[in-house]
Amino acid sequence: MKSAIDWPPRLVLPLLLLAGLLAMNFTTWLTLSVAGVAMGMMLFLMASGLTLIFGLMDVITFAHGAFVSLGAYVATDVVARMPELAASGSWPASLSVLAAAIAVAIVVTGLAGWVFEVVIIRRVYGSHLRQILITVGGLIVAQELLVAVWGANPIPVAKPLALQGSVEILGAAIEIYRLVAVGLGLAVYGGLYLILARTRLGLMVRAGVENIEMVESLGFRVKRLFVGVFIAGCALAGVGGALWGIYQGLVTPAIGPEMMILVFIILIMGGMGSVGGAFIAAILVGLVTNYTGFLLPKLALGSNILLMVGILLWRPRGLFPLVKS
Amino acid sequence: MIIDTILSGDRPRSRLLGALLMAAFLALAFAPFLFPGTKALGVASRICIFIVLAASYDIVLGYTGIVSFAHAMFFGIGAYGVAIALSNLPVGWGAIFIGLGGALVVSAVLAVAIGFISLRLRALYFSMMTLALASFALIVATQLRDITGGEDGLTFSLPHLLAVSYRPFAAPVLGVRIDGRIVTYYLVFTAATALFLLMLRIVNSPFGRVLQAIRENEFRAQALGFSVVLHRTLAGTIGALMATCAGALLALVLRYNGPSASLSFEIMVDSILLMTVVGGMGTLYGPLLGAIVIVLAQYYLQPGMAALAEWTDGVPLLPHLFNPDRWLLWLGVLFVLIVYFFPTGLVGRMRGWTEPDE
Numbered sequence: 001m002k003s004a005i006d007w008p009p010r011l012v013l014p015l016l017l018l019a020g021l022l023a024m025n026f027t028t029w030l031t032l033s034v035a036g037v038a039m040g041m042m043l044f045l046m047a048s049g050l051t052l053i054f055g056l057m058d059v060i061t062f063a064h065g066a067f068v069s070l071g072a073y074v075a076t077d078v079v080a081r082m083p084e085l086a087a088s089g090s091w092p093a094s095l096s097v098l099a100a101a102i103a104v105a106i107v108v109t110g111l112a113g114w115v116f117e118v119v120i121i122r123r124v125y126g127s128h129l130r131q132i133l134i135t136v137g138g139l140i141v142a143q144e145l146l147v148a149v150w151g152a153n154p155i156p157v158a159k160p161l162a163l164q165g166s167v168e169i170l171g172a173a174i175e176i177y178r179l180v181a182v183g184l185g186l187a188v189y190g191g192l193y194l195i196l197a198r199t200r201l202g203l204m205v206r207a208g209v210e211n212i213e214m215v216e217s218l219g220f221r222v223k224r225l226f227v228g229v230f231i232a233g234c235a236l237a238g239v240g241g242a243l244w245g246i247y248q249g250l251v252t253p254a255i256g257p258e259m260m261i262l263v264f265i266i267l268i269m270g271g272m273g274s275v276g277g278a279f280i281a282a283i284l285v286g287l288v289t290n291y292t293g294f295l296l297p298k299l300a301l302g303s304n305i306l307l308m309v310g311i312l313l314w315r316p317r318g319l320f321p322l323v324k325s
Numbered sequence: 326m327i328i329d330t331i332l333s334g335d336r337p338r339s340r341l342l343g344a345l346l347m348a349a350f351l352a353l354a355f356a357p358f359l360f361p362g363t364k365a366l367g368v369a370s371r372i373c374i375f376i377v378l379a380a381s382y383d384i385v386l387g388y389t390g391i392v393s394f395a396h397a398m399f400f401g402i403g404a405y406g407v408a409i410a411l412s413n414l415p416v417g418w419g420a421i422f423i424g425l426g427g428a429l430v431v432s433a434v435l436a437v438a439i440g441f442i443s444l445r446l447r448a449l450y451f452s453m454m455t456l457a458l459a460s461f462a463l464i465v466a467t468q469l470r471d472i473t474g475g476e477d478g479l480t481f482s483l484p485h486l487l488a489v490s491y492r493p494f495a496a497p498v499l500g501v502r503i504d505g506r507i508v509t510y511y512l513v514f515t516a517a518t519a520l521f522l523l524m525l526r527i528v529n530s531p532f533g534r535v536l537q538a539i540r541e542n543e544f545r546a547q548a549l550g551f552s553v554v555l556h557r558t559l560a561g562t563i564g565a566l567m568a569t570c571a572g573a574l575l576a577l578v579l580r581y582n583g584p585s586a587s588l589s590f591e592i593m594v595d596s597i598l599l600m601t602v603v604g605g606m607g608t609l610y611g612p613l614l615g616a617i618v619i620v621l622a623q624y625y626l627q628p629g630m631a632a633l634a635e636w637t638d639g640v641p642l643l644p645h646l647f648n649p650d651r652w653l654l655w656l657g658v659l660f661v662l663i664v665y666f667f668p669t670g671l672v673g674r675m676r677g678w679t680e681p682d683e
Contacts, residue, residue, distance in 0.1 A: 138661060148645045308457060312454075313442070
């Protein structure tokens with residue numbers, strides 16, 4: 001039975017924005033909020049794949065951070081190979097550099113995800129304990145391979161010229177790159193939503209999430225679908241990594257695993273398996289990180305953990321739990 | 326028999342394993358005389374400490390079947406407890422015990438809190454929660470500069486008996502000059518042996534049997550009237566307290582503590598988890614063996630890899646993979662292979678040879 005809309009979880013985000021507004025002046029608030037939403041979008045890219053993978057096949061992977069790192073490194077390489085375009089200040093040139101970086105990151109991380117699924121994940125369906133263990137092992141190996149290829153030293157990467165600097169909106173300075181990240185994140189969320197809600201493929205994914213046996217018994221090969229979802233999830237992580245790496249300006253092997261703690265917080269807060277929940281939770285985490293980074297710098301990451309614990313005590317299954325039949 | 330009493334009736338159940346355990350015990354018991362030198366003594370102390378640490382993790386992972394990433398946090402609490410006490414109080418045994426006692430209280434409170442908050446959740450949430458908590462602990466340790474020394478950590482001196490300059494005998498014993506380091510080593514060795522046997526006793530008690538029952542079939546154990554949350558919380562707390570003791574021993578050996586020495590994710594994943602799984606979860610002897618193998622690999626794998634890298638020089642990519650800094654890559658591969666093919670680890674494998682039916 002679908003009951004009336006569950007309002008309290010939906011109010012968390014507006015309340016947080018309001019609380020932020022009360023705690024600081026408007027321009028600071030606007031700058032921080034945009035920064036938070038931008039960070040949230042990049043986090044959402046990393047979390048969305050993971051939440052789908054979990055929702056569809058009950059598979060959890062701790063190695064997702066390696067795909068984020070891989071995406072960041074690949075994007076760095078691509079940007080470094082197009083120095084003229086990246087340095088020319090025109091919008092089309094800069095955007096095409098970014099697009100190329102993202103496209104290559106999608107292809108590479110997607111392929112890597114496919115290999116990872118076949119070699120690592122496929123053998124441990126059904127056992128969470130072994131999934132956690134084996135993907136932690138896979139993470140160690142993947143990280144070491146990244147270091148073997150790109151070296152342990154941080155690699156600097158510059159944003160394409162037109163995407164550097166900031167614009168002034170309502171008196172607040174807002175980095176252009178953040179706006180681009182917000183746009184991209186919204187586009188991906190919209191795209192994901194359309195695919196899931198409006199296409200036959202999305203219908204099968206959703207049906208599989210809800211009741212996998214039923215879909216299988218109707219003759220659909222959910223396992224094959226799952227491989228596709230896994231690849232897409234890794235590619236999304238790659239996009240997130242590419243955006244985040246260029247945003248940070250410095251890519252290290254740990255760039256992905258560092259983000260994974262936030263990503264797990266997002267999954268737990270949003271409700272495992274729920275794409276919409278991950279979207280809201282990612283924005284929450286982005287905002288909280290930026291607000292506390294400004295108000296109480298020492299609490300920055302800790303604040304997210306406190307937020308998560310608070311939400312879990314209130315809603316043990318997350319804000320928007322998935323209804324499994 | 327007396328052996329049964331010492332081992333709480335939990336025999337190795339494999340001749341090879343028994344022989345290895347005996348050899349390891351003897352080698353560790355006489356380590357300062359068999360392998361003289363500061364480095365060898367450091368390796369032996371580390372092995373003793375990580376045996377306790379990995380075995381304590383096994384109580385959580387192997388006997389209750391849940392993956393916690395916060396175990397290094399308790400290890401760190403123990404190490405920081407002793408380090409903070411020895412840096413701030415007058416140096417002496419009192420300071421060590423105050424530090425250890427405070428650390429044990431903090432660990433117990435945290436472990437109980439974690440248990441009651443998150444063990445109600447799905448096991449998966451628990452793993453992710455503990456990951457977040459562990460990073461929180463790392464932040465706290467690096468941010469509270471005044472207390473923990475931040476990234477630099479704390480260096481401190483030990484009571485006279487354990488200080489490097491202490492010389493109980495004027496003449497060398499069996500060709501080795503006895504000093505405070507060796508006294509410290511024997512303190513660590515004795516404590517590790519006692520703690521390990523205590524853990525063996527715990528997992529073979531009726532309480533331990535209930536833990537195993539919960540691991541095998543949570544629903545059925547609950548139906549028999551055992552509270553799953555209570556037992557898992559208790560197991561987690563016992564594991565945490567043992568890890569705290571191991572951390573205190575580490576601080577004594579290193580005469581230093583910092584985030585990377587005891588609290589980092591490297592310790593958690595590359596040491597604790599690897600040791601427990603490679604050796605064999607849920608056996609307690611497994612983590613013991615795993616700790617020995619992994620610590621030895623951490624210290625002695627690199628020279629071997631340097632030789633391999635030189636040998637494959639000229640082949641593309643291979644020298645990079647055999648670069649001594651990539652030792653973790655090979656341990657990671659080993660880890661994955663073990664989870665695939667020998668889920669019961671080294672010990673399970675050995676027992677399989679002797680008892681083919683099992």
